[in-house]
Amino acid sequence: MKAAVLTVQALERESFAPFGDVIETEAAARHFSINEGNTERYHDLARIDPGAEGRAIVSIFRGLPRALPFEISMMERHPRASQAFVPLSGRPYLVAVAPAGPAPRLEDIRVYACRGSQGVNYAAGVWHHPLMALDDVSDFLVIDRDGPGENCDVVQLERTGLITKPEVQAALGGA
């Protein structure tokens, strides 16, 4: 069956809330001045959850750019813990997510175009596609879990979806 073209939307806090957190200054519920006024603290932006017996770890993922159009044919989840991606290279990237729970169908998937100033934190169990960098090799600071037990389930989609360049450009505002 031919892959269906997926709608791409701009990442913002409210619409992403069912899947986790957006890590950006605009998403801060609280921010306040520290260091004698030299620094503004955008406070508590994401719920980092290493799960029972887990330890939160910090890594850097160096992702090769995905060529567009890109076919979404699988999704994964980390049932035991959250996983956060914060872009370090300042470039846009893509996120595809579906609610935690049963294996996602194509119609359950939401695709977001993320600016290089926006990070995401997937709540534990939220289905997502592995890192989708765009345009050039890009680094991401990743906060997720180390610990006992398997923490990555993968599913193949019965119907695949296509992420196209026009959809991505429209969501990024032509950026």
Ligand SMILES: NC(=O)N[C@@H](O)C(=O)O
């Ligand atoms: N495998 C791995 O650590 N990366 C994925 O979890 C991902 O979401 O990119």
Ligand code: NI
């Ligand atoms: Ni992951």
